Amino acid sequence: MIADNIKNVTQRIARSCEKSGRSLSDVKLICVTKEARINEIEEALCFGIKDIGENRVQDALIKYRTIENKATWHLIGHLQTNKVKDALKIFSLIHSVDTVRLAEEIQKCAKKINKVQDILVQVNTSGEESKFGIRPDEAGAFFKEVSLYPNISILGLMTIAPEVDDPERARPWFQKLRELRNELNEVRCAKYDVRMLSMGMSNDFEVAIEEGSSMVRIGRAIFKND
Numbered sequence: 001m002i003a004d005n006i007k008n009v010t011q012r013i014a015r016s017c018e019k020s021g022r023s024l025s026d027v028k029l030i031c032v033t034k035e036a037r038i039n040e041i042e043e044a045l046c047f048g049i050k051d052i053g054e055n056r057v058q059d060a061l062i063k064y065r066t067i068e069n070k071a072t073w074h075l076i077g078h079l080q081t082n083k084v085k086d087a088l089k090i091f092s093l094i095h096s097v098d099t100v101r102l103a104e105e106i107q108k109c110a111k112k113i114n115k116v117q118d119i120l121v122q123v124n125t126s127g128e129e130s131k132f133g134i135r136p137d138e139a140g141a142f143f144k145e146v147s148l149y150p151n152i153s154i155l156g157l158m159t160i161a162p163e164v165d166d167p168e169r170a171r172p173w174f175q176k177l178r179e180l181r182n183e184l185n186e187v188r189c190a191k192y193d194v195r196m197l198s199m200g201m202s203n204d205f206e207v208a209i210e211e212g213s214s215m216v217r218i219g220r221a222i223f224k225n226d
């Protein structure tokens with residue numbers, strides 16, 4: 001079942017790349033394992049999954065005892081400052097940095113263990129109050145500040161589109177993230193080079209790829225049982 005689902009998702013990713021003239025190697029599939037059991041995660045790894053996404057640090061630490069470095073770990077959920085120290089132990093990429101205060105804590109903890117932590121900045125493109133993320137108009141100031149932190153490397157932006165029935169309706173939020181990325185890169189003398197766009201989930205990843213996504217975060221389409 002999981003094998004079939006992975007095959008299906010992979011084919012749909014390939015088709016979207018083809019449709020939008022993008023290279024398959026530019027889009028990474030992150031398998032979201034937050035609702036999966038250990039044996040299901042192991043099965044997914046057997047069928048070619050290399051990157052897994054979790055949204056709680058505590059849950060991830062427990063799974064890490066079994067999975068260890070057989071996968072690359074992505075933190076996709078909200079991160080509290082008191083969990084930063086633990087998060088830095090296992091996550092290669094933190095997708096959800098959304099305050100300077102949190103970035104400061106990451107800088108402090110990363111320095112202690114001599115790590116340069118890769119991060120993405122979460123942007124609340126839709127402005128929904130229920131969502132985390134900086135406002136698009138705060139991005140310039142955020143980058144100016146955080147790009148000076150020596151133990152943090154900002155690789156790009158992340159967003160979560162509102163839940164909609166028709167994935168087409170998520171397109172404007174993905175476009176907005178891409179445009180924001182392009183604007184940030186146009187700033188003269190900027191010390192950063194923002195490339196990655198983490199956007200697209202089970203319901204809307206094809207549209208996200210058409211709009212330039214470099215990482216899709218997919219859970220239900222892989223672990224659902226039908």
Ligand SMILES: *Cc1c(COP(=O)(O)O)cnc(C)c1O
Pocket residue numbers: 032034055076077160201202203217218219220221
């Ligand atoms: C759960 C989650 C996903 C995966 O969502 P699915 O609809 O299961 O594909 C992606 N991103 C974030 C931030 C999530 O919390």
